[in-house]
Amino acid sequence: MSERGARMSGLDRLVLRGRTVRSRFTVLYAALFLASGAVLLALTNLLAGTRRTTVSAPVRPPAVQDPALAAARQRIHDLESQLVQVQAEQAHRFLVGSLVALAVMAVVSALLGNLVAGRVLRPLRTITAATRRITAENLHERLGVRGPADEVKDLADTIDGLLERLEASFAAQRRFVADASHELRTPLATMRASVDVALAKAEPPPPQTVALAGRLRTELDRVDRLLEGLLDLARAQHGALADRAPVSLADLVTRATDARAAGIAARSLTLDDDGLQETAWTRGSPTLLARMVENVIDNAVVHNRDGGWIRVAASADGATARLVVETGGPVLDPEHVARLGRPFQRLAPDRTGTGSGLGLSIVAAVADAHGGRLDLHARREGGLRVTVSLPAADAPGGGAA
Structure with a gap:
């Protein structure tokens, strides 16, 4: 289904958004902690500076005649000068220590902020993971989050x-x-x-x-x-795909073309199926996959011109199995071709009597239900190329897909 791809992409964006929220929480917690620490240190230094102002710098005593008194005053002046110098050195060491402590606490606050943010966002990550597991096939499941009656x-x-x-x-x-x-x-x-x-x-x-x-x-x-x-x-x-089984795309194409041999011969169409590979296997509903292949072949036969050609290929490339059907014909408008995967869409009004307009939309729906996609391209030389990509599977008996 198209909703499934949208749901998965939306959940991926939610996970990335959650990580961004955690980073923002970390920065917010660290900034608040550092701001409070900086304010505390500023107040401490301010109070320390206020106390230092109470001890003013000594004033040079006036000269006196009594040598003993002059010596005592000089001694007092020297002691006061030393006291001011010691206080200045202590203030400098206190300021340097405060800055070092603030730097250390910046690292600690970032780590603690990240830990606290992760703790706060843990229920949201649990909800995201549980929501990702729920699809159209298991809508009966519920999150069932336990805990206090809060916002989460x-x-x-x-x-x-x-x-x-x-x-x-x-x-x-x-x-x-x-x-x-x-x-x-x-x-x-x-x-x-x-x-x-x-x-x-x-x-x-x-x-x-x-x-x-x-x-x-x-x-x-x-x-x-x-x-x-x-x-x-x-x-x-x-619908739920309960009848999943390994399916050969080459066999489906062969059966579909054999069943339509009379129609192909009646329009003098040339069929080239040399590109069918026995390694092109996928896993899914045999009934729906057969209908998908039949619709692609029907589209190539019905929407073709007499004496035209059809080229069919089925291959496997790593984790992807592909079915490619090409037909000749007039040059098509790419914008019109892009709409053919929607229900009741046709290339031109004069083709309204040639079908229900559901053929390729069914192909797109079946491919999406199996985790694949349908790609439609107007060929530069004229005609249409239909590509169905599906997850590859191993052939029965352990053969590699």
Whole structure:
């Protein structure tokens, strides 16, 4: 599903954003600690400077006649000078020690801030990891965060409520697919049987009735194909792939082309399938993957010109298996080609009668449901190149993919 890729990319951005938040918390905690430490040291130095001002520098005593008194005053002056010098040296050492302590505490505060930030953000990382594990196939799981009723618990409960609503919505869609499959096929079969009964009467029907019956059959077949395409699209987008198994892309292509040999011959198309490799294996639903390959081949046959060509290749490159189907034809608009993966999109209005417009959208949905993607490119020489990339798998028996 396209939502799955968006969800994964959104969760990756959330993880990166969480790391940024942790860095911001670390800087914030360290800055607050350093600011408070700097203020404390500034107040300490200010008070120490205030005390130093109470001891003023000694003043040179005036000359006196009494030698003993002059010597005593000189001694007092020298002691006061030494005291001022000692206080200045102590103030300098105190300032240097304060700066060294502040530098050491800057490192310690950064480490402690990072530790505290990680502790604070741990519940959010747990919620992120749990949310990443929950996909459309296991919406029944819940975060189930335990703890006090705080903001984190409220966030987890909100996400659990959202998952519950999503689970109910997906279940309703799957029920609708099952009900629509039964309810819509039944009247189509009844209408088809009525037409056959009307033509099987003993009396030959009028030519107008025969022509009308033929048109009705054609339209009923078209509605039946449209319904089948819608059901396959819904299953690929919302259904669980419970029947996963190793599947050979080359075998799927061979069966699809063999089943359409008459249509290929009727349009005098040249089929080149020399690029099929037996190592092109993937793992997934055989039914959906077969429908995906059939749709790609059908698109190449139907939307081609008489006497044209089709080139098909299936290969494996490391962890990726690729199916490439190329066709010739007129030069196409790349902007129009890019929209072909959406439902009910066609290249031109004159092609509205050639299909339901679901073929390549089903291919895109099936590829996305298997962890792959569909790429459409307009060839410079004219025509279309369809590339389906899927995760590679080992062939049964231990062969490397």
